[in-house]
Every structure is written in C-alpha cells, then in structure tokens.
Amino acid sequence: MLVLTRKISETITIDDHIKITIVQIKGKQVRVGIDAPKETKIYREEVYTAIQEENRAALQSMSSDMAKLKTHNIKKTGT
Amino acid sequence: MKQVTTKRFGNIDANEDHYIRFKDGMIGMSVLKQYILVESSSYPLILWLQSCQDSGIAFPVMEPAFFKRDYKIHMTDADRACLKFEEGDRIKFFVVMTIPENIEDMTVNLKAPVAINLDKGTATQVVLQDKDLLVRTPAYVDFVKVIAQISDESNDFGQGEESWSPVSISGRETELLEAAV
Numbered sequence: 001m002l003v004l005t006r007k008i009s010e011t012i013t014i015d016d017h018i019k020i021t022i023v024q025i026k027g028k029q030v031r032v033g034i035d036a037p038k039e040t041k042i043y044r045e046e047v048y049t050a051i052q053e054e055n056r057a058a059l060q061s062m063s064s065d066m067a068k069l070k071t072h073n074i075k076k077t078g079t
Numbered sequence: 080m081k082q083v084t085t086k087r088f089g090n091i092d093a094n095e096d097h098y099i100r101f102k103d104g105m106i107g108m109s110v111l112k113q114y115i116l117v118e119s120s121s122y123p124l125i126l127w128l129q130s131c132q133d134s135g136i137a138f139p140v141m142e143p144a145f146f147k148r149d150y151k152i153h154m155t156d157a158d159r160a161c162l163k164f165e166e167g168d169r170i171k172f173f174v175v176m177t178i179p180e181n182i183e184d185m186t187v188n189l190k191a192p193v194a195i196n197l198d199k200g201t202a203t204q205v206v207l208q209d210k211d212l213l214v215r216t217p218a219y220v221d222f223v224k225v226i227a228q229i230s231d232e233s234n235d236f237g238q239g240e241e242s243w244s245p246v247s248i249s250g251r252e253t254e255l256l257e258a259a260v
Contacts, residue, residue, distance in 0.1 A: 039160035041103070043206055051191045051206065052107030054177060054214045058138050058188070061178035 083115055084134045087127070088243040091117060097245040098131070099195055099202045102161040106191060106204050111136060114202070116195075116246040124225060125176065126246060128193065138193075140173035145225045146187050146218055154194065154205055161203035162196040169197040172205075176218065187218040200248055 004012060011021040017037045024031035034042055083091045097115045104111050105128075113131040124145070130136035143150045152172055154164075162170065173195070175188045189212040195202045 038156035041155075041157045041161075041206075047190070047206060048106065050214045051188070051204070054188050054191075055105050055107050055138070055175065055204075057179075058175045058177045059136060061139050061176065062180070 083129065083131050083245075085117070085129050085137065086135045087137050088117055088119075088129070091115065091129070091243060091245055093131070093245045095200075096247045096249055098200055099128075099248060100200055101202050101204075103203065105138065105193075106206070108136070116140075116248070117243050118246050119241060119243050121241045124222075124229065126173065128173070128175075139176040139178060140193060141176055141187070143172055143174045143187075143189065143192060146174065146216065146221045147189060150189070151209070152192060152194070152205065152207065158194065158203050158205050162194060162201045163199045164196060165198075168199065171195045171197055177215070183219045185218050185222060186215040188214050189216045190214045195248065197248055 006012065006022050008022050008025060011019050013019050018040070019035040021033040021035075022030060023033045036042065080092050080094050083093050085091060093115045099114045099116065101112045101114065103109050111130045111132050114128050115131060117127040117129050117137070119125070119127075125139050125141055128138040128140050143152075150172075154162075154170075158164075162168070164170070171194075173193045175191070175193065176185060177188070178185045189207075190209075191204050191206050191214065193202060194205050
C-alpha cells in the first residue's frame with residue numbers, strides 16, 4: 001500500500017479524474033472529500049463488505065428450504 | 080432463443096427479452112454480468128435472479144413493498160449511469176432474500192436493493208445511505224402475512240406440477256416509478 005502524508009485541505013490525485021481531499025481532522029476522525037466521475041461507485045468499506053457477505057449468504061438459500069417453505073405455505077392455506 | 084443452464088431449475092429457455100445486464104455485477108461478484116429473472120408456478124412471491132454464466136448462482140428476490148411500505152430508494156448518478164437511465168424509463172426494484180435452513184430466520188436486504196431498468200434491460204445493486212436500513216432485516220413475519228393474503232385469493236396456490244419460467248423484463252409493469260429519481 002502506498003502511504004502519503006497530507007495536511008488539511010491538501011489533495012491526492014488518482015489518474016486524471018479522482019481527487020481525494022482531507023477536509024477536517026478531529027481527534028481520531030478524518031473527513032475526506034472525494035471528487036470522482038459521476039459513474040464511480042464509492043462505498044464505506046464496512047458497508048460494502050456487509051453487503052458482499054449477505055449476497056453470499058443469499059446464494060446459500062437451499063432448495064430443501066424451499067420445499068419446506070412450500071409445505072409451510074400449504075399448511076397456512078389450510079388454516 | 081438460448082438455453083440457460085441452472086443447478087436449481089434445470090435448463091431454461093430465454094431470449095433477449097429476458098436478459099438483465101449488470102455493468103458491475105452484484106456487489107462482490109463483478110465477473111457475473113448477465114442474469115435472468117425466473118419465476119415458479121409453486122412460489123408466486125419469490126423470483127430468482129439467476130446468473131446466465133454460473134449455473135449455481137441464483138439470488139432469491141422479492142418486491143420490497145411486502146416488507147416496507149414507505150421504502151424510499153434514492154439512486155445516485157453512478158446508479159443511474161449503470162442503468163443507462165433516461166427520463167421516462169421504468170425502474171423496478173427488488174430486495175434480496177436470505178433463506179436459511181430455519182426459514183423463520185429468513186431476512187431481507189433492505190440496504191442494497193437491485194434496480195432493474197425495464198426499458199433498457201440493465202440492472203445494478205443500489206447501496207442506500209439510510210442508516211436505519213439493515214442488510215439483515217427479519218422478514219419471516221411479513222412473509223407469512225403476505226402468504227396468508229395470497230392464499231385467500233387463490234386456492235390452487237402451491238398445488239400441481241412445479242414449473243420454472245423466465246420473466247420477460249420489457250413487459251413488466253412497475254408501481255415504484257416515483258422512487259427512481
């Protein structure tokens with residue numbers, strides 16, 4: 001990983017179109033401003049990871065469970 | 080007409096009208112860009128977002144209205160670009176289900192719905208900023224409620240031979256248009 005030291009309001013440029021600016025430093029928190037082409041998707045890493053993991057979990061929805069779902073539905077219909 | 084091979088549903092005949100193209104795939108699966116939506120005669124509520132490239136990849140999805148009435152979906156410019164969105168395009172949203180061994184533990188991902196542009200056949204998984212929306216929202220209670228409603232309307236639900244068919248995208252109506260812009 002490339003590590004750069006920056007002061008408040010200083011910027012890092014990535015390629016031609018992405019600029020990352022240090023906006024504010026407050027205790028252990030840093031506010032970062034990002035300028036990027038509008039089609040660039042930007043996420044907080046923990047949110048991205050949580051969704052990635054949940055997508056994987058969704059794929060594990062098994063057909064045996066589906067069969068259970070079906071019998072459960074029929075039971076509900078009967079009541 | 081092309082055949083999509085699936086582990087879950089066997090071979091499914093699909094044509095251009097059925098294809099859904101993700102510019103970046105589902106989150107964490109950027110390689111898989113082409114999907115079809117599959118519906119079953121036995122489970123009218125759940126659709127399956129089936130990969131055309133990997134037979135084992137199928138996401139169960141449902142309409143968000145079953146789980147959240149005031150669901151506000153705010154798409155970014157990046158989302159609209161992925162959908163090749165133009166004024167007047169109809170966007171349909173789905174939420175991804177996770178159905179574990181114990182179905183009472185089923186959850187729905189309200190944080191990252193799938194948006195499909197019905198007019199372009201394009202799709203993207205949208206990430207919503209709202210902190211109250213959970214990746215794992217308990218869904219079983221609402222699911223059973225909807226099942227009970229449907230059961231009242233249709234007596235043959237869940238009966239007969241099970242069959243799977245692809246959903247035609249361009250023909251689908253949407254009632255969530257106002258959420259698109």
